[in-house]
C-alpha cells in the first residue's frame with residue numbers, strides 16, 4: 001500500500017462504513033487490490049471490523065516485538081503481527097491479549113499461531129489467525145515495530161486500514177481511504193439494486209446478456225477453416 005505517514009487518520013465513520021461493507025466489497029471497490037491472500041481463522045466468526053494497522057515484525061518464532069509494540073497500540077487500531085517465514089508458533093495469547101484489550105485494540109491479526117484461543121474469543125476485540133497452536137515463541141530477538149510488512153502478497157504500511165471478517169482480511173492504503181469509502185458506497189448501492197431484482201425472480205444470466213450471447217453462438221453453424229459452408233464434411 002502507499003505511504004501512510006502523509007495521510008490524515010481515517011475517521012470513525014469511514015472505518016465503520018468499511019467494516020459494515022465487509023472484506024469482499026471493500027476489496028472489489030478498491031479495484032481488487034489489498035487482499036491479504038491467505039487462509040485466516042477468525043476466533044469469533046460473524047464479526048466485522050476495520051482499523052488502522054499497528055505493526056510488529058517479529059524475529060522468526062519469536063514474540064519479543066509483540067511485547068515492544070504494545071505501548072504504541074491506540075484505541076481502534078488493528079494489531080498486525082508477522083514474522084519472516086510464518087509458521088505455527090504462538091506469537092500471541094491470553095496475557096498479551098489482556099494488554100491489547102486494555103489499550104482498546106479493535107482487532108488482532110496474527111500471521112502465525114495464537115494460543116489460549118478460548119480466552120481470546122471471550123474478549124471484546126476479534127482475533128484473526130493463521131493457526132491455533134500451543135507451541136511457544138522465544139522472547140529473545142529484537143524484531144522491528146511500526147514498519148511495513150508483506151502479508152499474503154500485499155504490502156501493509158503502519159496506518160493502512162485493515163478490514164477483517166469471515167471471508168478474510170484486506171487492506172486499504174491510508175491515503176486511499178476516503179476514495180475507497182465512496183467506491184464502496186457505489187458498490188453497495190449497485191448490489192442493493194441487483195439483490196432486489198434477483199429476489200423478484202430476474203436472472204443475472206438474462207440481465208447480463210449471457211443467455212443472448214450463448215444462444216447467438218449456439219445458433220451459428222460451426223465452420224471449420226478451409227471448409228465450404230454447406231458442403232458435406
Ligand SMILES: O=C([O-])CC(=O)C(=O)O
Nearest residue numbers: 091092093094095096097
Ligand atoms: O506468552 C506468550 O508468549 C503468549 C501467551 O501465551 C500469552 O500471551 O498468554
Ligand SMILES: [Mg+2]
Nearest residue numbers: 093094095116
Ligand atoms: Mg498464555
